[in-house]
Amino acid sequence: MKTDLRLQHPEYYNPPARPVLAAFGAIPYVSVSGRGAPGGPEHTAAMEALYPVAYAAKFAAKAAGQDFTVAKQEGLWWFDVHLPAVEVPREEWSWTLLIRLPEFVGEAELEAAKATAAAKKPNNAAIAQVHYKELDEGQCVQMMHHGPFDTEPETVRIMEQFMAEQGLEYNGLHHEIYLTDFRRVSPEKLRTVLRYPVKAKDK
Numbered sequence: 001m002k003t004d005l006r007l008q009h010p011e012y013y014n015p016p017a018r019p020v021l022a023a024f025g026a027i028p029y030v031s032v033s034g035r036g037a038p039g040g041p042e043h044t045a046a047m048e049a050l051y052p053v054a055y056a057a058k059f060a061a062k063a064a065g066q067d068f069t070v071a072k073q074e075g076l077w078w079f080d081v082h083l084p085a086v087e088v089p090r091e092e093w094s095w096t097l098l099i100r101l102p103e104f105v106g107e108a109e110l111e112a113a114k115a116t117a118a119a120k121k122p123n124n125a126a127i128a129q130v131h132y133k134e135l136d137e138g139q140c141v142q143m144m145h146h147g148p149f150d151t152e153p154e155t156v157r158i159m160e161q162f163m164a165e166q167g168l169e170y171n172g173l174h175h176e177i178y179l180t181d182f183r184r185v186s187p188e189k190l191r192t193v194l195r196y197p198v199k200a201k202d203k
Helices: 041-063 107-120 125-129 149-165
Strands: 020-022 027-035 073-078 094-100 131-135 140-146 168-170 174-178 191-200
Touching: 027 041, 027 125, 041 094, 041 107, 041 125, 094 131, 107 125, 107 131, 140 149, 149 168, 149 191
Parallel strands: none
Antiparallel strands: 020 140, 027 094, 027 131, 073 094, 073 174, 140 191, 168 191, 174 191
């Protein structure tokens, strides 16, 4: 039977359209980091490196009798300045792109997949930057955002109000999960999970 992480972990991929608390423990990913505008050349090159490695891992696992569906792309985002995202030039955004892996794909399996992908796409230099990453964000606030990326600040404000009511503050990076492909879906139909690691406010 093919492993589908989205079906196995609905709480991870399908939060409600209101803020909720969640914790997921340590999760393995295939990842690549960089800096630059979303959709810009660096970001596009990273995406074009991430997927060949993820699919090479999938096909190797399938050959070994453990097939899985390649999961949705995710992203961690941050800036070097303490300003709202709308005030930071997009070229100055830093990011780590992620695709969640099943537990049976470890670092050794991913390194083998990376070598396979690099051999098939020798002109894709960004594949060399792809690596295995395990992430445990601890307690998080998350919420489903419906609509274009430009309206995300409205959803974030709702999440921040919830955090204030719960006595929580930020404790990690802005995390997004892209359930729909912005290249194929109109902006108003986009669905994006927004997630923030949190901790109790210091008193």
